[in-house]
Amino acid sequence: MARVEDAWLDEGRMPPGAPPPGTTSAITVRTAKLQLAASGLDKELQFTVSQWPNLLAGPDIIQGFRAKSIDLASNAGIPPIQAQTIGVGAKIVAVQVRNHPSFVFATAPGSSVTRVEDFRGKKIGFSQGQAEGVVVLRALKEAGLRNSDVELVALPSTQFLTALQSKQVDVAPLGEPTLTK
Numbered sequence: 001m002a003r004v005e006d007a008w009l010d011e012g013r014m015p016p017g018a019p020p021p022g023t024t025s026a027i028t029v030r031t032a033k034l035q036l037a038a039s040g041l042d043k044e045l046q047f048t049v050s051q052w053p054n055l056l057a058g059p060d061i062i063q064g065f066r067a068k069s070i071d072l073a074s075n076a077g078i079p080p081i082q083a084q085t086i087g088v089g090a091k092i093v094a095v096q097v098r099n100h101p102s103f104v105f106a107t108a109p110g111s112s113v114t115r116v117e118d119f120r121g122k123k124i125g126f127s128q129g130q131a132e133g134v135v136v137l138r139a140l141k142e143a144g145l146r147n148s149d150v151e152l153v154a155l156p157s158t159q160f161l162t163a164l165q166s167k168q169v170d171v172a173p174l175g176e177p178t179l180t181k
Contacts, residue, residue: 076131125172
């Protein structure tokens with residue numbers, strides 16, 4: 001059975017939404033690179049991926065868009081909102097709904113914290129403007145804690161693991177692959 005796209009190509013036309021011939025894109029979604037290659041679907045892309053830069057954190061992705069060095073990225077919902085606020089024309093084009101949390105609160109070695117209510121008086125790794133920051137604020141609210149009940153330690157999320165290991169913070173939200181480390 002022919003696909004709809006094949007019928008368009010047989011007629012010498014491009015399917016709706018298909019990129020023009022010769023299109024190249026820089027994509028930061030490195031997991032997609034691995035998945036496409038393993039499945040063989042990379043050969044079916046209707047455009048060329050010029051590079052797969054390793055940008056993960058929201059601020060880095062915003063800077064990549066600002067510098068016009070990337071075309072597509074995967075990130076949480078906060079960075080695109082911030083990008084719009086500062087005049088970078090990023091758009092959310094797809095949303096992934098997860099049935100499990102993206103982040104888990106990790107504690108420093110020897111910590112007595114076992115639940116969010118135990119955050120009172122503790123130093124919490126906080127990355128304003130990144131998804132991890134939103135996770136912290138939501139957890140505090142759900143536990144009935146105010147920001148003033150804890151010490152929010154401003155750090156980029158890429159430094160959370162090191163800050164936990166060195167006991168600079170008591171708690172921080174971690175996601176994969178950092179959580180496994």
